[in-house]
Amino acid sequence: MDQKNKDLEKFLNFLSGKSKNTAPKEEDTVDNVVKMSKKSPMNPKKYISLAVTLTAVFAIAIIVFTNVYIVKESEYAVVRQFGEVVKFQSEPGLKIKVPFIQSVTKLPKNQMTYEVSEEEINTKDKKRIIIDNYAVWHITDPKQLISNAGTIEKVESRMEEFIYSVIRSELGRIEYKAIINDEDSSRGGINDQVTARVNELLSNDKYGIEVIDVRIRRIDLPSVNEQSVFTNMISDRESMSQKYLSEGDAEKRRIEAQTDKEVQEMLATAKKDAAMIQAEGEAEAAKIYNKSFSQDPEFYSLYRTLESYKKTVGEDTVIILPSTSPYAKILSGYIK
Structure with a gap:
């Protein structure tokens, strides 16, 4: 009992801030304990009620x-x-x-982009190519998506299946050269066809989504046959180049032959026209000569003689004429 009192006394001293060296009187200690028991009676129900209230508020x-x-x-x-x-x-x-x-x-609500996994497909001419594409899509009916698909992941998985299937079908009808050489127009048409077909397939599942656009980002060759394809492409380009050169030479020869023919025809026509004009001119001149000379036959005879002399005798020509020759008469100054 004494030990318990000592322990209680130490506790009270600690609460009151008194020094350990100051020992209170025994009667004071007992009074303090009695007072404390009167002021703070232990009531467990109160604490239980408080705990229940706090728990309820927290819940x-x-x-x-x-x-x-x-x-x-x-x-x-x-x-x-x-x-x-x-x-x-x-x-x-x-x-x-x-x-x-x-x-x-x-x-x-916003548009989403789904990166479709790269896949290998065959073209019409059995060339292996790797397709890298993506899809832009959005939700049109959230209720249908949750009811029929459940999650966005399932929708995207289903969409990827359709995209791969449709692209494989579309590119399988086109040769590799057409895809590469006419890249922009071919891909643009393929993109539109794939988008329309994928939406048609998705509408059957009633997933409540719409694919806005499917785009082929890149077309690559598998590494195992890349070099052989490049070699074939170079050979094809060289053959095509020779074909174009041969066609160009043939066209050149055809044009030259056609031009020569047209030139000859034009020259012949020109010569014919010139001959006709000359003949008409000579006929007209003869007509004029005849009309003029019929008025003076002697002058006409003299003129004809002089004309023949002009054509016959040159600058250094030596001729021997009889005295009765018309030329001699003219040269001797005698005209009958």
Whole structure:
């Protein structure tokens, strides 16, 4: 008993801040213990009630905070109850769901890009190529997506299957050279066809999505046959070059022959026209001569003689003429 009193005394001294060296009187210690017992009676029910209250408040706070959610401007919120879709919200704001029996799945409103895995396919001429493409898509019906697909991952997996199947089918109808040589136009047409066909297949699944565009980013050759394909391409280009050169030479010869023919025809026509004009001129001149000379036959005879003399005698020509020759008469100054 004495030991317990000493321990109690030490405890009280500690609470009152007294020094260990100051020992209180025994009667003071007993009075203090009695007073403390009167002022602070032990009441377990009070503490239990307080604990229950705090627990209830904490539980309510947890329930409230876990069942209040925010819908952003860029997303849909789909509410499910026991696995079934009961509603979806597209308007932004603070929303509340029923605790324990409802769950919320959020889906993006904006367009999404899905990187399709690279795959090898065969062209029409049995060339192996690697296709690298991607798809741009968005959600049109969140309720259908959650009800029929469940997750975005499943939608993208299904979409990739369709894209690969359609691209393999489309490129399988085109030769490798056409894909490479007419890259822009061929790919543009293929992209549109693939997009339309993929949307058609997805509509059968009723996933509530739409593929906006499927694009072929790059077409590569497998490393195992890349060199052989390049060699064949070089050989094909050289053959095509020789073909074009041969066709060019043939066309050149054809044009030259046609030009020569046209020139000869033009010259012949010109000569013919010139001869006709000359003949007409000579005829007209003869007509004029005849008309003029018929008026003076002697002058006409003299003129004809002089003309023949001009053509017969040159500058250094020596001729011997009889005295009765018309030439001699003219040269001797005698004209009858």
